[in-house]
Each structure stands twice: as C-alpha cells, then as structure tokens.
Amino acid sequence: MSPLSLRFRRVATILRAICIAGIVAFILMGAHVLLESLLRGDVNGAGGASDATASTSGLILLTVWTLVATGANIAVLWFTARLFGVYATADPLSETAARLIRSIALALFAKGVISILSPTVFSLIESLSATPGTRRLVISFGDMQAGFLLAAALIWVIGTAMSEAARAAAENRGFV
Amino acid sequence: MQIVVRLDVMLALRKMRSRELADRIGITEQNLSLLKSGRVKGVRFETLARICEVLECQPGDLLEAVPDQS
Numbered sequence: 423m424s425p426l427s428l429r430f431r432r433v434a435t436i437l438r439a440i441c442i443a444g445i446v447a448f449i450l451m452g453a454h455v456l457l458e459s460l461l462r463g464d465v466n467g468a469g470g471a472s473d474a475t476a477s478t479s480g481l482i483l484l485t486v487w488t489l490v491a492t493g494a495n496i497a498v499l500w501f502t503a504r505l506f507g508v509y510a511t512a513d514p515l516s517e518t519a520a521r522l523i524r525s526i527a528l529a530l531f532a533k534g535v536i537s538i539l540s541p542t543v544f545s546l547i548e549s550l551s552a553t554p555g556t557r558r559l560v561i562s563f564g565d566m567q568a569g570f571l572l573a574a575a576l577i578w579v580i581g582t583a584m585s586e587a588a589r590a591a592a593e594n595r596g597f598v
Numbered sequence: 599m600q601i602v603v604r605l606d607v608m609l610a611l612r613k614m615r616s617r618e619l620a621d622r623i624g625i626t627e628q629n630l631s632l633l634k635s636g637r638v639k640g641v642r643f644e645t646l647a648r649i650c651e652v653l654e655c656q657p658g659d660l661l662e663a664v665p666d667q668s
Contacts, residue, residue: 596639598629 434509445496450493455540459484487543494536497529515584515591517525523581529575534570538563602662603641605634608653623648 460481505522508514541560549557609619619628632638633645640666646657651659 555614593639597642598625598633598640598645 428512429509436508438503438506438510440571441499441506442531444499445503448499449491452488459488477551480547483543484547485552487540487547491536491540494529496532496535498526501525514590517585517588517592518587520581520585523584524578527578527581530570530577531574533572534567537570538567586594589591599663600662600666603633603636603660604628604662605649605660608659609654612653613652619649619652622652630659 501522503525505519508519508522509514512518541562545558545560549559552558609616614633616630617627620627623630623645629638633641646660649660650657
C-alpha cells in the first residue's frame with residue numbers, strides 16, 4: 423500500500439467519525455427542537471416569526487416536517503459516513519462507492535426540496551392558528567436552495583462517472 | 599475457437615518454477631497461476647513480452663487457438 427493511500431484511508435476514517443458525530447448532533451438537535459416546540463405548544467422555534475400558538479394539526483405538521491427535515495440531513499451524513507467507511511476499508515473505485523455517491527446525491531436533492539418547501543410549510547403552520555384575513559403563505563427560492571440542487575446534480579454525475587470507472591477497473595483486473 | 603495458454607508446457611521445457619517466473623516478470627504467483635489455468639480475461643502485451651523474454655520463446659509458443667469443445 424502506498425503512503426498516499428494510507429494517508430487517504432486515515433483521512434477517510436477521520437471524516438467518517440466527523441459524519442457520525444454530525445448524525446448524533448442532528449438527532450439531538452432535532453429531538454431538542456421537537457420537544458421544546460411540543461412542550462411550549464408554539465411554532466416560533468421552528469422558524470416562524472409570529473406569536474401565534476399552533477393548533478394540534480399545526481403541531482402534528484411541525485413534528486412531521488421536523489422529522490422529515492432532520493431525516494434528510496441524517497441521510498446525507500449517513501451515506502457520506504458509509505462512503506468514507508468504504509474509502510477507509512475497501513477499494514475506493516468500486517460499484518459500492520459509486521452507488522453511495524448517487525445516494526448522497528439523492529439525499530442532497532431531498533434536502534434541497536425540503537429547504538425550498540420549509541418556509542411554505544412553516545408559514546402554513548403559523549397561519550393555521552391565525553384569524554382569517556391575516557393568513558399568509560411564503561414561497562421562497564434562494565442561493566442556498568439552488569446550491570443544494572446543483573450540488574445534488576453534480577454529485578449524481580460524479581456517481582455515474584464513478585460507476586463507469588468502477589466497471590472499467592473491474593474489467594482491467596481481469597487482465598494480467 | 600478458444601485460446602489455450604501453454605505456459606505450463608514452456609515452464610516444464612525450461613525447467614523453471616512458477617514462482618521464479620512470477621518474480622522475474624513482476625506479477626504475483628497467484629496471477630501467474632490464473633494465467634496458466636486460463637482463468638483471465640486477457641494478457642497484456644507487456645506481460646506477454648516479459649514472459650517471452652524470460653522463457654526465450656515466441657507468443658505462439660505460449661498461446662494456442664483450439665476449436666471449442668462444445
């Protein structure tokens with residue numbers, strides 16, 4: 423094994439540990455936000471700006487949305503951790519790595535979609551308890567959302583290219 | 599037609615062991631064993647040239663085209 427690949431594996435191991443720590447942090451943060459919101463019965467902590475108190479349906483929607491958003495974050499980190507795990511222990515140029523890269527792309531795409539829909543959902547939750555005439559619906563699309571979608575597309579392309587490379591490498595291994 | 603590797607015949611004629619040939623041409627003994635048994639997709643010209651150089655033979659002495667048994 424060359425020194426470069428040894429260093430590569432060490433870095434991958436460290437990055438994998440960071441991803442796992444990130445997963446734990448997201449789970450704890452998600453649980454904290456959820457519990458706080460449920461116990462107080464308001465949606466301000468979830469990104470809202472009004473003093474409106476959420477109805478039961480609003481709280482359910484908030485809970486589901488928080489779980490979905492946290493799930494997307496965890497999915498990105500989980501697939502990334504697994505990819506670094508492959509890099510740390512096995513052949514980086516493999517179909518498994520390519521599949522994981524494509525999974526990261528899908529998770530990032532989901533994260534992008536969720537970040538586009540989040541302001542709309544939170545405004546909807548707030549408006550559920552607002553009086554008629556004061557309800558509002560927010561639709562937004564910014565640099566961050568575009569960044570997630572572009573990153574997802576780029577990583578998908580990389581995953582597909584990696585798949586082709588893995589196929590070529592596997593074929594090359596059949597030659598002596 | 600299929601290609602049959604006659605490397606074991608040449609090794610016997612040259613009275614050389616597989617390990618020695620593997621060392622001299624720079625591939626693993628495992629890969630040489632796979633080549634001898636024909637369980638490889640192909641052989642690189644580079645490897646073939648080194649084998650021919652060490653065994654002092656021609657590629658035709660190592661490879662033979664035979665009709666399919668089926």
